[in-house]
Amino acid sequence: MTEPLTETPELSAKYAWFFDLDGTLAEIKPHPDQVVVPDNILQGLQLLATASDGALALISGRSMVELDALAKTLSLPISGRHGAERRDINGKTHIRSSAGCACA
Template sequence: MQKPPLLTARHALFLDFDGTLADIASHPDAVQVHPGVVPALRTLSGYLGGALAIATGRTRADIDHFLNPLQLPLASEHGAQYRLAGGVEGGVPAPDLAPVLAVLQPMLDRHPALVLERKSAGVALHYRQAPELEARCRAAVDHALAQAPGLEVLQGKCVLEIKPAGPDKGRAIADFMRHAPFAGRIPVFAGDDVTDEHGFAAVRALGGIGIKVGPGDTQAQARCTDTTELREWIFQMASPQGLPA
């Protein structure tokens, strides 16, 4: 598998956050962003004419907090919410999550190591600090979904995401590629999890390149061994000598 190529002004770049731009932490709030990331993204976004977006399971508020003061184009909550260039926003209506929370709360009360991350369009059940509870978490989530038509589960790294059925990172990337400044460019998407495979499939279908961060089977054509290598790729391109004029 090839290393990520250096981008040109003809590319559009989409980046996952956790496990890609930032190392995965034991708790979602404990993530640390390398101090060089924000200035590098600002430089790279300028070079790409603004065609740089974050495609993540995180909420908009999370990403704006971690990448402050940048407010990049954003597909948050696995594409359930959009922020395009020029102030254009969109997304799916927020579902009724009360039935889901009613099912999950008793298990959270019994197992304090579990973390429930609430979002505008869904919830994420993290069991990173209690991996032995994976089967119980999956059973509880399946039961919760039975009470909430129109929702689906997305399995990630030690996390089960309950989200509206339909939106995913691949659809988000395809939608972004129909709007300026992304339209007419070659899409590149970097991600680390099975939840990013929709994005890899989308960029391949559009003649672009997927970059898998870390090990595992993938549809991506390029790979970085870890987040450090992915960030070094970004830093290289953001340096004065890193990109063609």
């Protein structure tokens, strides 16, 4: 979808928002260290997280440390390393050992 939304979707407790970072919230760059999430995107994420009572998470193949650095001051639920690392809405971290998971 390349066209911006013309109306804000109606939010209810039935929905949660999951956003991939690279190529969705931030442009794909030749090297991962060059990626930056624009401030207006971060502000929009904060507004949506507040409006949805925290039902918003970032997902990525990146590590949680990288996700936190790119999200700057936002403290959101995240899923890194393709789900092997997670932080839930209460801030608790869950790490799945590499044994038994196909991690890249």
